[in-house]
Amino acid sequence: MKVNRLEINSKKMSAKMRRLLTILIGMAAVLAAVWAIYQGTSSSDSKRTGAIKAGATAPEFTAINSAGEQVKLSDYRGKVVMINFWASWCTPCVREMPMINQIAQTYQNDVETLFVNVGEAKGTIREFMEKQQFDFPVIIDVTGKVSGLYRITGLPATIIINQEGIFSHILLGELTKDIPLQQWLEQTVQQKNRSSVTLMNKKSREVARYTSGFFSFIFPEHLARIVELKIAIPRLCPKNQ
DSSP: OHHHHHHHHHHHHHHHHHHHHHHHHHHHHHHHHHHHHHHHHHHTGGGOOSOSSTTSBOOOOEEEBTTSOEEEGGGGTTSEEEEEEEOTTOHHHHHHHHHHHHHHHHTTTTEEEEEEEESOOHHHHHHHHHHHTOOSOEEEETTOHHHHHTTOOSSOEEEEEOTTSBEEEEEESOOOTTSOHHHHHHHHHHHHHHHHHHHHHHHHHHHHHHHHHHHHHHSTTTHHHHHHHHHHHHHHSOOOO
């Protein structure tokens, strides 16, 4: 009887120890992520280029994603970029991710979406992605360097950067159905198209001005006569019968 009681007590103690160990591991993961954000924020003060607000220049960064590829923000210059900062332990992040992913797929031809995981190891990210059945690449920001540059102190956070590398819209917090993220993207994309047309028109006017100035300089006295001949010649040539 004593042996059975000892075995039962031993099993109870083992179960308690396992539960305690699980709780401690979870707390350690949360603390590690919080520390990564803090460390990245405090260590990047000297690299900040300005306020993180609409109209400010987005800080440049280089990172590695889950596919082993190097990602550099400036590589996407000329294209609208949406950055989503998240972590697997962040409930609002997990809740909004299907909506973010759907929007990213809808605008994939006009918008480059970068998912940045903050403070978690590659294995943890891979396990989460497999469980949630997501297959997009994730930038691994385990040290909090990128999130520090962008002064991210809470998750989730979604940022839209226009084609010139300027912050267009900043959402700090969870994306919900009443937040017009798609409208923000469309506005930024349309702004990009308007800028491209304006630039093309400007270049065309410059070419026309320089061309006109060149001929006026070479043939100042005969330019008007050349125009007159170009108009008159068709009148002198008889039509084919």
